[in-house]
Amino acid sequence: MVIKHDENLKVKKYTPDLFEPSNQDAIKREQIMRPEQSFWQDAWNRLKKNKAAFLGLLIIAGVILLAIFGPYMNSHGYDEQDLTRTNLPPKIPVLENISFLGVDGKDIRNVDQYASKNVDEFFWFGTDELGRDLWTRVWQGTRISLYIAFLAATIDLIIGVAYGAISSFYGGRLDTLMQRIIEVLVGIPGLIVNILLILILKPGILSITLAMVIVGWIGMARIVRAQILKLKGQEYVLASKTLGASNQRLIWKHLIPNTFGPIIVVTTFTIPGAIFTEALLSFIGLGLQPPVASLGTIVNDSYKLLRIYPHGMIVSSIIISLIMISFNLLGDGLRDAFDPKMRK
């Protein structure tokens, strides 16, 4: 009801007829108008609204599927050498007729390499300097790069969460001691330790992963510790304690689930970091040894041929960049999605 303001009226009279009783329905008043949403549903809904992050998620899903099934999609093996078909540019059936796509089997000098080398087959990404099919190799390499990255991220997660949770939950002297250790470790430059360890252990999937994990878990441990220190003092934890919950229950049921957001975000950013580190190590000669390939070693190998046969470098670097971009976009989106301040 709108009361029109009368200029002549100095004192407004509020008469009872201006008011009407509100509906005091006790049940309705307590009703929650919003549909109930769990933490995960809420985060998922917000993630879906973030177009860039969702695109990142889709690309990651696509890349993972291709990394699993890609190597089986044609009949070539990833280490199958054939010197009669070296350095063939990409050629894809049907798409070869669209000239601007550049997948018609012609190299940069416009020579149809397939015709001149008498190759009837199609190599979707072309071949490398030993005649190995790049499609198979690239997806095999993606598989290994992703494997290293996920393995490193998982081990980081386990060590980091356990360390951070124990350190912050028990506090006191234990916390001080554990933080002293971290402070010493944190000063060690990551790449230097990676290089030293790989020199000792010899390059391989496990040694590269291990080298990355050695200092990689520290970031996670710190963030978990900071988060749990903040949560520890909150009332619901005190309530649970008063009700007689054990430490184990407090940590696993109350503290760690509430740090899931930051944990997932950190892990999402660890993965592109690990892929990058692995590629960097390959580039300085400490990567996987042939015939095993990762994306990093493929980029490195094809870089040497960039001026004559650019297709290998173009394909492999597009895929490595695409993976890194997608994970970064997803990580940004997840951070926004898990941030309770974003709740509308």
Add this chain to the structure above:
Amino acid sequence: MIDYFEYKIKICLVVSVETRSGMKIAYNNMEMKDFNLMGDGGYFMFRYIMSRIGYMFVTLFIIILLSFVLMQTLPGSPFNDEKLPPAQKEILYEKYGLDKPVAEQFVIYLKNLSQGDLGVSFTFDNRPVTKIISERIGASAVLGIQAILLGTMVGLLLGILAALRHNSFWDYGAMLIAVLGISIPSFVFAGFLQYWVGVKLEWLPIAFWGGFEYSILPTFALSVSVVATIARFTRIEMLEVLGQEYIITAKSKGLSSFEIIGKHGIRNALIPIITIIGPLIVNTITGSLVIEKIFSIPGLGEQFVNSIITNDYQLIMGTTIFYAVLFIVVVLIVDILYGFIDPRIRVAGGNR
């Protein structure tokens, strides 16, 4: 005591995460609440610096120990050669002190290190590692400083622009550049830059080190990630600062928007950005390993990569220790600087 401790958490969070994309998360987790660090007349600051220096030495010791163990265990060093007759082996062992117990060898190693002796290179006719490093550091330093200066300036411009035109075409454009810059590996960028600008267009020299024009392409390639990181940080900081109440106060005082942005906005936004300069320098040095290799620049990074390929362990160790000292000292200096530069810390100290 709590203030001191929380300050440490904050600083450590910012500094610790070295992955390029990780830095932002770390930043978001830092608590900006306690600036009463100097509460007791600078005592805590002093203690903080001293403890940091203490940790620095422990960290260095671990790296040196690791490199020493590496030297001891690695196969294929000239001393383990199977063809070496025992008599010659003995002479070699005596000359290099390898017949002594391991602990004593380590002490000798430390002693040599403290005198700046990093050993001699196997592949460069026994030239001392220190000399090789000092000959090579010039090109790397020029490249690194140029990349950081260029990257910081472009990054600041992009970030400020994105914040001022929030949610506009400029904002999205700048952030797209930032995501690409953070995501695309520097060696991919360097490779294609070299190919298109150097080989195809022939505008700039493809490789090697001569005049200024030789440094343009590698500087660009190296500064990409700096631009991206600084731009993202600046944007967030600027948005945060522009939403503060003192900006409204400044507006209501009738200041021009130029003054508001320059004096109140940028100056306050810049302070936290200093914290990422340390990790950025470390990243740039790391990045220079591949960039120098791609552009065949006679710098320390290229030397390091070559020494890995040729298994020149003395050179690897020497350079590793040099890099480690450089990293640790840079991060320490930046951290301490941050404590002094942030006026809020000083003000809080003066009040008590």
